Amino acid sequence: MNLHHQAKFTNAIAEVWPDPAGYAVLRWKAGFRPFTAFMEAMNALLCQIRSLGTGKTMAILTNMEPISQEEKHWILTHWLPRAVVQGQCRYAALVNPPEQIDWQGEVTTRFYTSLPPDYAIFTDETAAHKWLQEQIVIQSRY
Secondary structure, eight states: OOSSOOOSEEOSSEEEEEETTTEEEEEEOSSOOOHHHHHHHHHHHHHHHHHHOSOEEEEEOTTOOOOOHHHHHHIIIIIHHHHHHTSOOOEEEEEOOGGGOHHHHHIIIIIOSSSSOEEEEESSHHHHHHHHHHSOOOOOOO
């Protein structure tokens, strides 16, 4: 894990960069998140996923405030379908403290049980990094 990275995207609430191991990383900053800045950061993540072509991403949610209903709806109905189809996103490592996991459980179990991406939830970045490196990228025929 490279703690000294060069962000490809940064705004007041997040930064996005490519990890040398070949996956996109999104780190949220602490504080209030305007919805437009949230969408901007998530779209930058999608661009990075597409650019790398491995279908792997890590979201570091440690400093993130709880997700709003508006954000959750947008992720489920707009961002996630594009991430899977346009970005070929197949593996997502989510790093955060246990008290912030509830909404992710709903995303992974209620909405996308048999569809990509495969999610794994971690309490530290090292374990998430290791898991992403172990995932085998299979190119789509479509």
